[in-house]
Amino acid sequence: MRIALVNPPQAHFTQPLLALPSLAAYLRAKGLRDVHVFDASIESYDEFLSGPRLLRSVERVRAGEGLASLESRERLRYSEMERYQALSEIELVGDEVAASIDEAKRVLRTPELFYGYERYLRAGRTVEQALRLFSAEYAPTRLAAHGFVMRGQIESSNDVLRAIGDERENPYVEWLRESFLPRLAAVDPDVVGLSVTFGSQAIPALTLAKQIKAWKPECHVTLGGGLLAYVGRKLSKRPELWSVIDSMILLEGERPLHELCESLAERRDLGKVPNLIYRDASGEVRATPEAQPLDIKTLPTPEFDGLPLGLYLSPEPVLPLAITRGCYWGKCVFCTLYTVIGPGYRGRSIEQTVEDVRTLKERHSTRHFYMVIEDLPPNMAKALPRAILDAGLDIDWWCDARLEHDVFDRQVCEDLAASGCKRIAFGYESASRRVLDRMCKGIDPARSLELVRRVHDAGISVTLYVMVGFPTETRDEARLTLDTILANRDAIQEVSVRVFYLDETSEIFRRAREFDIAEIYPNPDADLQVYYDFKTSSGMSRREARDAYLDFTRALRSHFPVFQNTNLLYHELKSHYFLYLAKWGTFDRLRAEVLERQVSGAGDRPRRRPALRERALRFDRAEIDERLAAIQSGHLRPRYQTDLVTDEERARFDREIAPLAASPCVLAYDPSSGEVQALSPAAADLLARCDGDRSAEQIVEIVPAEHRDDARRCIDQLASAGLLETSPTPSIVR
Amino acid sequence: MNPKNPDPGPAKTPPEKKDATKGARQTAPEDAKPPAPKPFVFKIVRADPKNSIDFEDVADK
Numbered sequence: 001m002r003i004a005l006v007n008p009p010q011a012h013f014t015q016p017l018l019a020l021p022s023l024a025a026y027l028r029a030k031g032l033r034d035v036h037v038f039d040a041s042i043e044s045y046d047e048f049l050s051g052p053r054l055l056r057s058v059e060r061v062r063a064g065e066g067l068a069s070l071e072s073r074e075r076l077r078y079s080e081m082e083r084y085q086a087l088s089e090i091e092l093v094g095d096e097v098a099a100s101i102d103e104a105k106r107v108l109r110t111p112e113l114f115y116g117y118e119r120y121l122r123a124g125r126t127v128e129q130a131l132r133l134f135s136a137e138y139a140p141t142r143l144a145a146h147g148f149v150m151r152g153q154i155e156s157s158n159d160v161l162r163a164i165g166d167e168r169e170n171p172y173v174e175w176l177r178e179s180f181l182p183r184l185a186a187v188d189p190d191v192v193g194l195s196v197t198f199g200s201q202a203i204p205a206l207t208l209a210k211q212i213k214a215w216k217p218e219c220h221v222t223l224g225g226g227l228l229a230y231v232g233r234k235l236s237k238r239p240e241l242w243s244v245i246d247s248m249i250l251l252e253g254e255r256p257l258h259e260l261c262e263s264l265a266e267r268r269d270l271g272k273v274p275n276l277i278y279r280d281a282s283g284e285v286r287a288t289p290e291a292q293p294l295d296i297k298t299l300p301t302p303e304f305d306g307l308p309l310g311l312y313l314s315p316e317p318v319l320p321l322a323i324t325r326g327c328y329w330g331k332c333v334f335c336t337l338y339t340v341i342g343p344g345y346r347g348r349s350i351e352q353t354v355e356d357v358r359t360l361k362e363r364h365s366t367r368h369f370y371m372v373i374e375d376l377p378p379n380m381a382k383a384l385p386r387a388i389l390d391a392g393l394d395i396d397w398w399c400d401a402r403l404e405h406d407v408f409d410r411q412v413c414e415d416l417a418a419s420g421c422k423r424i425a426f427g428y429e430s431a432s433r434r435v436l437d438r439m440c441k442g443i444d445p446a447r448s449l450e451l452v453r454r455v456h457d458a459g460i461s462v463t464l465y466v467m468v469g470f471p472t473e474t475r476d477e478a479r480l481t482l483d484t485i486l487a488n489r490d491a492i493q494e495v496s497v498r499v500f501y502l503d504e505t506s507e508i509f510r511r512a513r514e515f516d517i518a519e520i521y522p523n524p525d526a527d528l529q530v531y532y533d534f535k536t537s538s539g540m541s542r543r544e545a546r547d548a549y550l551d552f553t554r555a556l557r558s559h560f561p562v563f564q565n566t567n568l569l570y571h572e573l574k575s576h577y578f579l580y581l582a583k584w585g586t587f588d589r590l591r592a593e594v595l596e597r598q599v600s601g602a603g604d605r606p607r608r609r610p611a612l613r614e615r616a617l618r619f620d621r622a623e624i625d626e627r628l629a630a631i632q633s634g635h636l637r638p639r640y641q642t643d644l645v646t647d648e649e650r651a652r653f654d655r656e657i658a659p660l661a662a663s664p665c666v667l668a669y670d671p672s673s674g675e676v677q678a679l680s681p682a683a684a685d686l687l688a689r690c691d692g693d694r695s696a697e698q699i700v701e702i703v704p705a706e707h708r709d710d711a712r713r714c715i716d717q718l719a720s721a722g723l724l725e726t727s728p729t730p731s732i733v734r
Numbered sequence: 735m736n737p738k739n740p741d742p743g744p745a746k747t748p749p750e751k752k753d754a755t756k757g758a759r760q761t762a763p764e765d766a767k768p769p770a771p772k773p774f775v776f777k778i779v780r781a782d783p784k785n786s787i788d789f790e791d792v793a794d795k
Contacts, residue, residue: 085783086783089781089783128782132783621781622777622779622781625779625781625782625783628783667781675780676780676781676782677778677779677780677781678777678778678779678780678781679777679778680775680776680777680778682773682774682775682776682777683775683776683777683778686776703774704774707774707776710774710776711774711776713776714776714778717776717778718778721778721780723778
């Protein structure tokens with residue numbers, strides 16, 4: 001019995017997921033030694049983000065022709081603005097991005113280069129631009145660091161099944177067929193397990209399943225992973241699905257996958273395999289009973305062997321490790337994780353955890369770990385740091401935790417920091433005691449802040465999860481949360497804010513009336529729907545909740561160093577923030593030496609960077625960016641739904657939104673930083689006059705006296721934007 | 735996969751309506767290049783089509 005386990009695209013590219021290493025280790029421990037693991041996600045990113053592949057995108061997109069056509073118009077409608085935004089960038093930077101993408105990957109993978117912040121930022125920008133260039137080849141499909149979305153919605157099985165054969169808009173059809181399937185076929189598996197954790201993996205996973213069945217119909221294809229806990233049963237009702245897969249495993253996969261493989265090897269009836277949905281010999285779809293989840297103390301250490309650890313876009317692996325499964329609290333009414341993981345809370349012992357870390361550290365030469373847990377349990381918070389120190393493990397790590405006021409005392413915080421804990425993310429949610437009580441969070445907001453301060457004072461970066469729009473929450477309560485976070489921002493480094501979504505798997509969905517949820521609106525076209533729009537009879541409306549969310553995002557941008565300027569790139573690239581924390585030791589050092597770094601000012605005789613590329617445009621790109629962003633903000637779209645504008649919405653926007661009149665601008669690209677700036681004609685003119693011979697004062701004399709202050713500020717901005725050559729006069733980036 | 739989080743963006747500078755070309759000519763040094771283009775709106779914006787951060791992703795798994 002030869003088994004292939006595949007992580008299908010798209011998952012994030014900075015570190016591996018834990019599912020395949022856990023499953024592979026379990027199967028091997030049970031005697032199934034012929035197990036092969038593939039991370040098709042990172043492999044596809046690596047190929048898509050390569051010079052030759054991106055040159056093909058440049059040739060196929062033909063941005064120059066498309067842009068010329070749009071430039072011939074007097075006005076642009078919404079859909080034309082979308083294309084103009086994409087094509088103007090590709091026309092200016094496309095060939096340079098293709099030429100520099102391989103170097104960008106090298107920077108992200110090489111420790112000596114990765115921690116040089118300017119080079120890192122340049123590499124990150126190049127990757128973002130490359131993903132947009134690649135996506136344009138398959139428009140309106142969008143592949144990003146954090147997602148893959150296609151036309152249509154993945155809550156609709158019709159749309160999903162349509163997408164898996166769409167070679168024009170689904171980039172994985174060709175890649176899987178030409179690049180991945182031949183390597184999978186070389187292994188010649190009898191069983192292929194596809195692990196689907198995120199909604200973004202659904203279409204690529206089924207695309208691959210279809211190709212496997214076309215190549216080798218007798219190969220058993222089984223679908224598993226976290227997403228199926230939400231949509232598996234619904235998806236199983238589509239007869240078409242059963243032409244591309246043979247079974248689905250719900251919830252934790254170790255035992256069902258093992259028993260499935262054993263049953264197939266011995267040609268036994270699959271009806272005895274737990275947690276399975278399958279089609280029997282008569283063609284009837286059957287579901288087997290759920291088994292008790294395994295005690296994770298009985299599980300082997302995950303095996304990352306076989307995964308291409310060198311391909312991830314990080315300078316060294318950040319390995320995930322689950323020291324617990326489930327949530328020991330398990331009461332928050334909005335949460336679903338404690339019902340879909342396990343269900344049931346279980347933990348490894350401290351000794352096992354230390355051994356797991358030691359084993360993985362030695363095996364993969366890494367000292368960076370992400371503890372993939374819902375919350376660090378009190379016994380672990382107290383005992384694990386000492387155990388790590390006693391064992392001399394010398395690691396850096398981070399995790400999520402509950403705000404346990406009585407657990408995280410000063411000594412525990414100091415021990416955690418000493419053990420290498422660099423970051424803890426807490427579920428704070430709200431500053432309102434009333435809202436927290438309705439959520440069943442079981443925490444006191446005032447004492448939570450004391451805890452946060454202790455953690456921060458110990459030198460650990462603090463992240464808070466915050467939720468706005470919980471049913472019954474008022475605007476004043478949301479405002480209180482924001483004000484409280486801002487007042488304590490010296491002790492809080494990151495805030496992860498989201499709007500409340502009504503998930504049908506949650507407790508609050510079942511008890512909707514108790515939370516003043518007056519109406520729930522199912523989408524008749526979405527047979528895989530998980531999240532529902534709704535209306536409450538008290539508290540904020542959904543629109544008000546969205547506005548409160550936008551207030552949060554604006555405030556975070558203004559007040560938190562990690563969200564300011566180009567520091568955003570940290571967060572778009574996930575574990576990179578953690579790696580930088582580990583490198584600099586504490587957030588305070590990171591902020592002083594990296595985030596608020598000094599840049600050079602304009603100098604006495606400013607000079608335009610000679611390598612700049614400029615492109616005069618007939619329409620104002622800055623205005624287009626702003627308009628498109630404003631449109632997207634008007635939509636409240638839960639997770640799992642595409643954030644692409646639908647065809648119907650696009651047609652409506654084309655009709656209803658006033659078209660944009662021509663208004664020239666200049667797009668300037670600095671190849672040394674990778675940044676693109678949109679300049680008004682007057683700003684571009686000042687830039688052109690910065691020839692290194694004249695002083696700033698002589699340059700601004702060209703404009704009327706009443707505009708010279710603006711012009712002086714503009715020259716400073718040109719310098720801050722990196723468009724002028726540096727001078728010895730430093731200024732702080734703000 | 736997350737809802738877009740729009741960038742509030744920089745404050746827009748209102749377009750300059752006054753014709754100041756004449757004044758520019760009067761005050762420019764002799765060796766200056768031709769006068770700066772009207773209107774005198776000096777705007778520099780990072781052209782980033784993403785132009786936003788999904789705050790939900792900050793510490794997402």
